[in-house]
Amino acid sequence: MINAKQLKAIAFDLDGTLIDSVPDLHAATNATLEELGLPICQEEQVRSWVGNGAEKLMERALTFAKATEIENAELQMAMPLFMRHYEQHLQCHSKLYDGVKAALEQLVQAGHQLAIVTNKPYRFTVPLLEAFGIDHLFSLVLGGDSLEKMKPDPLPLTHLLAEWQLLPSQLLMVGDSKNDIFAAKAAGIASIGLTYGYNYGEDIGLSGPTAVCDTFSEVLAQITDRQNVLEQ
Structure with a gap:
């Protein structure tokens, strides 16, 4: 279960999660x-x-x-x-998935720190974020070559925990691939698996994320709805 009351930061995958690249x-x-x-x-x-x-x-x-x-x-x-x-060809045909920018803005307004944790090379990640006008929403961007290891290794997420001095219960991973879910499990944090992205033709639910969402707007609902319930 996602403990929205403790949640302080959210790490997002990029390809297949925020952007159809x-x-x-x-x-x-x-x-x-x-x-x-x-x-x-x-x-x-x-x-x-x-x-x-x-x-x-x-x-x-x-x-x-x-x-x-x-x-x-x-x-x-x-x-x-x-x-x-x-x-x-970086941004000729790629597009943001529906509801992504508005949801990210609401999460930032609610006080969450946001990070990108992707396996895409860093040199391509930042220009893509800039092209879609969402780069300013992320406090930290980690590409697949930013550290010694990338997902499904937990290193990018444990690095984020250390960088932001967070407890595992305070960080959530959101992604469309089993690599995101396995990395989150190994780092001891909660995860949301998205069904619409790229996961080698496999059901993301089989990887055992904490929650499964069919649209990006449901991610916002998972966090904000649970927050509202906990605060009532």
Whole structure:
């Protein structure tokens, strides 16, 4: 159960949680494959490949295109191409999910500190937040390369607990992937799993989040409604 009365801070995943970024990731992936002379992929395939960082996405795309396991040297050769193409496609087709900006603003107004904890490289995370006008709402942004480890490792969340001097009961993780839920469990904090994002085709409820929401506005309701009940 989410203890809204104790809650002081909320960590949000980015891709598949706040922003539908797959259309641009798909464009960048296909541009990379085309440059390498390989078959391109479909958007739905990319939706099933994201969540573990840019390198893992490219590894999955190359494995698909070549229909065989790839060598690390091939992956390392492809990564600069992908990074260049994604920088060019960063916000061409991506969009905020419905209700995200308004809900984030209400959470900040209610006194919550907000953080981004994503596996997306930091160099792409901040420009995306700026492009959608929500960067000012977050007190801390952690990309997949900001620390030595990324989700599902708990390090980004334990780092956040230490940085903000929080008890585990005072921090909530909100995300769409089992990586978010496993990281939260390992850090000893509550989590909300979103059903609309990218989770490799799996039901997010199977990962055992504290609560499950079908829309972003339900996240706000989970916190504010419980807060109101507790204060009555």
